[in-house]
Amino acid sequence: MTSRTAREPRRFGVPSLSAMAGYLPLVIFVCLLGYLSVVSSNFLTFPTFDLILRQAVPTTIVCLGLSIVVMAGGDDVVSGGIDLSIPAVAVLAAAIIADQLTNHAASLAVALPLALMAALLVGAVNAMLVVRIGMTPLLATLSTSVAVVGIVKVVTSSRRINVDHPAVVWLRDGTIGGVSSGVVLTLVFFGVFFFIAHRTRWGLNLQAVGGSRDAAEVSGIPVSRFVALSFIIAGFAGGLAAMFILARGSGSTPGTEENLLLEMVLATFLGSAFSPRRVVTLWGAILGAVLVSALSIGFKSIGVNVFWTGCIKGALILIVVASASLSAKFDRRKTAI
Amino acid sequence: MSDRAEHKDRGIRNVFVHYGFLIIIASFFAFFAFYTGSFLNASNLLNIVEGSSILLILALGMTLVVALGGIDLSVGIAFDMGAAFAIVALKEYDAAWYVAVLIGIGGGALVGLLNAFLIVRLSVSPFLATLGTFFIGSSIQRIFTNGGGPISYRRAPQEYRNLATGDLFGVPMEIVIAAVILIAYFIFLERSIFGKRIHAIGLQKTAARVAGIPVQRYVAIGFIIAAATCAIGGIIGSANLRMFTPLAGFSYLLDAIAAVFIGASMHPRGRPNVLGTLVGVLFLGMVANGLNLMGLDFNTKDALSGLILVAALAISVAQKRLR
Numbered sequence: 056m057t058s059r060t061a062r063e064p065r066r067f068g069v070p071s072l073s074a075m076a077g078y079l080p081l082v083i084f085v086c087l088l089g090y091l092s093v094v095s096s097n098f099l100t101f102p103t104f105d106l107i108l109r110q111a112v113p114t115t116i117v118c119l120g121l122s123i124v125v126m127a128g129g130d131d132v133v134s135g136g137i138d139l140s141i142p143a144v145a146v147l148a149a150a151i152i153a154d155q156l157t158n159h160a161a162s163l164a165v166a167l168p169l170a171l172m173a174a175l176l177v178g179a180v181n182a183m184l185v186v187r188i189g190m191t192p193l194l195a196t197l198s199t200s201v202a203v204v205g206i207v208k209v210v211t212s213s214r215r216i217n218v219d220h221p222a223v224v225w226l227r228d229g230t231i232g233g234v235s236s237g238v239v240l241t242l243v244f245f246g247v248f249f250f251i252a253h254r255t256r257w258g259l260n261l262q263a264v265g266g267s268r269d270a271a272e273v274s275g276i277p278v279s280r281f282v283a284l285s286f287i288i289a290g291f292a293g294g295l296a297a298m299f300i301l302a303r304g305s306g307s308t309p310g311t312e313e314n315l316l317l318e319m320v321l322a323t324f325l326g327s328a329f330s331p332r333r334v335v336t337l338w339g340a341i342l343g344a345v346l347v348s349a350l351s352i353g354f355k356s357i358g359v360n361v362f363w364t365g366c367i368k369g370a371l372i373l374i375v376v377a378s379a380s381l382s383a384k385f386d387r388r389k390t391a392i
Numbered sequence: 393m394s395d396r397a398e399h400k401d402r403g404i405r406n407v408f409v410h411y412g413f414l415i416i417i418a419s420f421f422a423f424f425a426f427y428t429g430s431f432l433n434a435s436n437l438l439n440i441v442e443g444s445s446i447l448l449i450l451a452l453g454m455t456l457v458v459a460l461g462g463i464d465l466s467v468g469i470a471f472d473m474g475a476a477f478a479i480v481a482l483k484e485y486d487a488a489w490y491v492a493v494l495i496g497i498g499g500g501a502l503v504g505l506l507n508a509f510l511i512v513r514l515s516v517s518p519f520l521a522t523l524g525t526f527f528i529g530s531s532i533q534r535i536f537t538n539g540g541g542p543i544s545y546r547r548a549p550q551e552y553r554n555l556a557t558g559d560l561f562g563v564p565m566e567i568v569i570a571a572v573i574l575i576a577y578f579i580f581l582e583r584s585i586f587g588k589r590i591h592a593i594g595l596q597k598t599a600a601r602v603a604g605i606p607v608q609r610y611v612a613i614g615f616i617i618a619a620a621t622c623a624i625g626g627i628i629g630s631a632n633l634r635m636f637t638p639l640a641g642f643s644y645l646l647d648a649i650a651a652v653f654i655g656a657s658m659h660p661r662g663r664p665n666v667l668g669t670l671v672g673v674l675f676l677g678m679v680a681n682g683l684n685l686m687g688l689d690f691n692t693k694d695a696l697s698g699l700i701l702v703a704a705l706a707i708s709v710a711q712k713r714l715r
Contacts, residue, residue: 180702188706189713193463193519194653198705201646202698208691317527324520362534369527376524377514384515 079378080325080371084346091353098353105235111348112237113299114318117141118340119248120292121323125335126252126265127285128192136265137192138286140181140200142315143207144293146307148174149300150207153216153307156223163222171294177203178290182283192286204312217306226302237299244295249337261285317365321372322347324379333379405714412711413657416704417675424682431685438564444677445570449625450644451651451669452577453618458652458664459581460614461594462518466507467622467648468641469529470500474623475630475640476533476543482552483545489552493627500623503529504616511615512608518615533638544635556632566628573621578666590614591663647676650701657708662715675704 092098120141128136148170155166177199184195229236252258264271264281272278300311325346326339347368354364407415424431450467457464477499481487487495503525510521534540558565581587592600593607601607622641630636654675655668679700683693 184702184706188710190706190709194649194705194709197646198650198698198702202695202702205691205695205698209695213691320520320523360535362531362539365531365534366528367531369524369531372520372527373510373514373516373524376520377510377516380515380517 080375083371083374084325084350088346088349088353091350091357095353095356098356103352103356105238107345107349107352108238109235110303110352111344112241113145113296113303113315114322114347115241115341115344116244116292116296116299117145117315117319118322118326118344119245119337120289120296121319122326122335122337122340123248123252123261123292124192124285124289125323127261127282129265129268135192136282136285138181138196138289139193139316140177140196140203141289141293141296142312142319143200143203144174144177144290145296145300145315146312147177147203147207147210148294148297149307149311150210150216152297153218153301154210156218156220157216157306163220167298170297171291174290174294174297175287176290177293178287181290182286185286186279186283200312207309207312211307211309213309215306215308218301219305223298223301223305226298227305237302241299245337245341252337317368318344318347318351321368321375324372325375327379333382409711409714413654413675413704413708416707417671417678420675420679420682424678424685428682428685431682436681436685440674440677440681442564442566443681444673445566446625446628447644447647447651447677448570448670448673449573449628450622450641451648451673452573452666453621454648454652455577455655455664455666455669456581456590456614456618456621457518458649458656459587459590459594460611461597462511462611462615463522463649464507464615464618465519465522465645466503466525466529467618468639468643468645469526469533470503470619470622471626471629471641471644472529472533472636472638473503474500474626475636476536476626476638477623478552478627479543479545479548479630479636482548483543489549489555492552493555496627496630497620497623500626501616501620503623504619507619508612508615512612530639530642537638540638542635542637544633546634548631548634552631553634554631556628566632569624569628573624574666574670577621581666586610594663646701647673650705651676653705654708657712660715662712676701 097103121138124136124138126136151170151173152163152166155161155169156163181192181196181199184190184199185192188195226237226240231239252261260271260276261281263274264276264278268278271281300315301307304311322343323335323340324343326341326343327333327335330336330339350367350371351364354367355361359367430436450471453470454464454467474496478492478496481492481495482489507518507522507525510516510524511518514521516524537543554565555569556566560568581590589600589605589610592603592605593610597607625644626641629640651669651672652664654672655666655670656662656664658668658671659665679697683696688696
C-alpha cells in the first residue's frame, strides 16, 4: 500500500501506457500525412488542400448525422447507437433527385423536398424499429440499409444518371468568397449541428441520454423521444448529403454507398480518438472526415493502387478501435492494481 | 375495456407471441402457392431446399457467433476465401480434390483466426473487428484478382464438381452436406457441454468467467469454427460454378444474420438456436424462390426482398419482446 502511494506522482511525469495506446492512431495519421507530403511534392499546396476539403464534404455531413445517433445511443457499437443506413439514405436521396431532374425534367423545388421526405421517412422507420419494436440499432439499420439499396435499384434501374442542373454544377465548381461552395455550406451545417448539440438544453439532454440512459430516465428526460429524434436527424443528414454526392460525382452512380459507409465509420471512430474522453464528438467527426479524405487523395497522388485503399482504411479502423480499447484496458488495470 | 374484451385481446396477443412468425411463413407460402402455378411442384420445393443449403451453412456459422454474444460481418469473406483457396489450389497446384477442400477450409479459418486475434487479444468489439476484416478481405480480393475478375477453372475434377452438382442416393449433394453440418451443429450447440458453455458466455460473459469457463478460448475457437464453416459454403459455391467469384459472399451476410434472429425469436427464451436458424433460412429461401417465380424484374425483386426482410425481422423481434 505504501509503495503504491509513493509511486503515484510518477504517473504525471511519464506518459502512461494507456495514454500512449490512446495516441497511437493520431501518431500513425501524422506519420502517414508527413510521409505523403515528403513523397508527393504538391501534397502541401492550396489546390490539394481545397480538393481534400471538397472530397470530404459528403462524408462530413453523414458523419454529423451518425455522431448525433451515437451521442443519443451511447458509443457501444452493438447495444448503443449506430446508424449504418445513412450512406444508403444519402444515395437514395441522390438517386431520387437525379431521377427527377434528368428523367422527369422536374424542377429542383420538387426534387429536393421529395428526396428529403424519403430520407426522413427512412429515419422514421429506423426510429420506429429501434424505439417501438425494440430492435438493436445495428440490426435495424443494417436491414433498412439493404432495403433502401434495393429501392435505389428500382429508382435508378441500376444505371448511372448524369445530372447537369445548375445548382449541382454550382455546388461542384462554385465558390463563396474564394472557398468552394460545398465546403462553406458544410461549415454552415456543422455550425447548426454544433449549436444544437453543444449549446442548447436539447443537446445537453441528448448527451445525457447517451451518457447514461437510466440516469437520464430517472431525471425525467423522455429517453425514447430523444433516441427516435436522433435517427430522424440522421436520416435528414443523409438527405442533405445527397446534393453533395451528386455534385461530387456529377450524377448518381450505383454502389456509392459502400465507400461512403467505410469512410463514415472510419471518420467517426477516428474522431473519437481526438476527444479527451474518447467519445464521439462533432469536432472529431469533421476532423476525422478531413483526415480520411486527405489520406485517400494522398495515396492517389503517389500512385498507390486504388484497390489497396480499402485495405489501408480497414486496417486503420482496426488500429483506431484496438488502441482505444487497449487504452481503456490499461486504464482499468491501473485502477485495479 | 371490459374484462372479456381484455381477455380476448390477450388471446390474440398470445397467438401472435407464440405463432406470429409461423403464421407469416404460412401466409407467404399460401400466397406464392396461389399466385404462381409452379410453386407447389415437388421439384420446386426441392429447389427451395437445395437453393437454401449454402445460406444454411453460413447461417449456422453465424448462429454459433451470435450464441457467443458476438456478430460476424465477415462471413462473406470466409466464404470467398474458401472458394479462392480451393480453386487456386486446384488450378495452380493440381491438388487432389479433397486436398483442395481442406485448403479451402483452412483459408476460411484464417479469416476466423484474424477475427479471433482482434477480438480476444486486442479486445476490439466483434462488430468493429469483423467490419475491419470485411474491408480488408474485400480489398485483398480486389488486389488479387486485379479489380474483381473471376478466376474460373473449367477442368476442375469431377469429384470436386460433384460437391455441388452430384447426388447421394438421389439427394442432391448440397443438401447432404448442409444436413451433415446442420446435425453436427445441432449436437455441438444444443446437446453438448460445449454448447451449454457457449450459450452461457453469450448470456453472461462475466458469470461464465467466474464459473471457470475459459471465455477467451471459447470465443476464439467459436469465431474460427464459424469462419471454417462458411468456407465450406464457399467451396460448394465454387464447385457449382467451377470458378471463384470475388466478393460473392457479401450477398449472404444480411440473410444469414436475419435467419439467426428470426430463429432466435422462435426460441422460448429468445436464444439463437440451430433449428430456428433452419426455419429462418427456409423462409428466406421460400421468399426468394417465390419472388423469382412471380417473374418480377431484377431490381424490383431486390427492393421487395429487402422490405420483406425488414418486416420479418421487425415482427420476429417484436414477438420475442412481447413474450
